[in-house]
Amino acid sequence: MKTMFFNKEIFIKKYHFFIIVLFCFIFSSKAQQNDSNANLPQLSNEEIRDSIFTLLKSTRTPNAFITVVKKDSVLFDLDFPNSSENEKFALGSISKTFTALAILKLVDEKKLSLEDHLNEIAPEIDFDNKWESTHPVKIKHLLTHRSGFDDIHISSLIQKRNLKMNASDEVKTFKNSYVSNWQPGLVHSYSNPGYVILGYIIEKISGISYQEFIKNEILIPLEMHNSDYLSRINTSEIIQGFQIRKNVVENVSNPKMIGESAGGLVSTQRDMAKFLQFFINKSKQDSLNIISSSLIAKMQTLQSEFEIFNNINSGYSLGMYDRYFGADKSNFKGHNGSIDGFSSDFIFNPELNLGIAVSRNLFQTSNSKILNLLVDNFAKYDTLIESNQKDLETKLINIDEWAGSYKMLNGNNELIHFINAPAHILKLTKSGQNILVKRFLGNTEVYEWVKENHFQDKHGRSIFLCEFDGEKILSLNEDTLVKTTPFFHYSNLFFLALSLITGIFLTIVFLIQLVSIFFNTKAKKLSYLTFLVILPFWLIVASVILYLSNSTYHDLDNLGNISLTSAAIFTFTLFYPLVLVLGGFSLFKKWGTLKKSIIKIGYIITFFSISYLVFYCVTYGWFAIRLWNY
Structure with a gap:
């Protein structure tokens, strides 16, 4: 096979004029794109309000709060009839971002490290990890849902919180979940019990309750005076939650959950505006000194060795994850939350100087349409400095080494995995610089080469060709797939x-x-x-x-x-x-x-x-x- 070598100096000398023209073209194209994005048809606040009410009405949502902020002001608030900006909503898993902040507060005070092993920090917690000697469960694995632990099991999910419960009791409630199904750090598998453990660690190290620590170290400094936890407030203070069951909107009892570090936060429109501004305003971060601005930046970056080694650039970091909204699918950090009677989201992007929080008192309802509408109307793309220029020296990975059949590793505590396991198979082949992915009984998908081991399809979905412990692995939209034998797979199907x-x-x-x-x-x-x-x-x-x-x-x-x-x-x-x-x-x-x-x-x-x-x-x-x- 003929090998070609690339000499950068000769290339630049020979084609310097072409390179200059090309760069100018790319830059001007990007500028035009930014100008066009900036000049998208803008709605007035009244028109936005009407559009949102239409969306809420279409889903039969009884009430909601919405706030849009930049670092020093509020751009938009939804004035819902018969409600106030201090109406309390249960935010569910948005609580995890506060838990992550609390853990990083302890890190900032040198009382904890993200690299600390769980069995050393809390040896009293029983968990099973057969790879502990080589791949121990670390604090960062709990924060990023990469411990391999299950999510909440059914028997634990239906239990209600006893007011006399302490953090140790809460951890014991989910004891069936503390089994690493894979090497910690490899698979992203959402685990609420992992965050319950983090709440316990906060209590153990700080010497006060988790809720008290969050109140003193985060909520009070941020002046979030109307925010607290379900176990600490009167249930009558929370707005009534609803659910749709058998096509009927019905009341649900106020949520009570075990392990509030995973989902027990209650907050308001005004308080969430302050929380968003904290993440997009560096001077506010420095003045409040809750944690260092470098740790806030670390919250927003991926932490697992698997992701770092394999150049994965999107996923779940420390208490937040990458989210994409608007016509241009702009990248935001944030989290969603779902708990009895409520569905919530928050997103922010410091470069766009934009933060948005949405919560509605209707269970298991998507806020995506509202978030897209708000991003398209308030994101100022001309302020975003971004480069789409590909590095001339970027080297295409050897796709042939990854060609073959793959199976997806099991999801969290999926009892009936035996039903969908045969369908969680795909075949990867090479097509020039691109890869073709053929799913079981599905159409062939084309993923174009972006950079090194990163490929992307026309819908913006990414696939990374990865390695872990010498094995070839695929990371596809946070799903982890390992190689399998086609003969075994097709024999099994037969x-x-x-x-x-x-x-x-x-x-x-x-x-x-x-x-x-x-x-x-x-x-x-x-x-x-x-x-x-x-x-x-x-x-x-x-x-x-x-x-x-x-x-x-x-x-x-x-x-x-x-x-x-x-x-x-x-x-x-x-x-x-x-x-x-x-x-x-x-x-x-x-x-x-x-x-x-x-x-x-x-x-x-x-x-x-x-x-x-x-x-x-x-x-x-x-x-x-x-x-x-x-």
């Missing part, structure tokens, strides 16, 4: 498809046999054999249907407590392997009585294909599921 087809076919045969009993009593023995062979298939299907039909947030009590539903799922998932053995024994015993070869072949194919389905489900943990203890 046998799963066969088990479903034979299961459905034998179910139809059984129904026909039941009907034929009325006309031929000899068919009774054969229908009994059919029943035993097909029963494991029915039990698996029934257990999955029961789980899925009760897994919405509103119905979790049926799963998290001992109920007819959870007891049935446990019974079905306990007995289907046992029934398989019974069916195999009966088939062996009746084998000699089966006269026709075609019937024997049908039974044996069905039995072995359903055996594979049983083995597959048990391997993925769908066995003897005790949801009340999960």
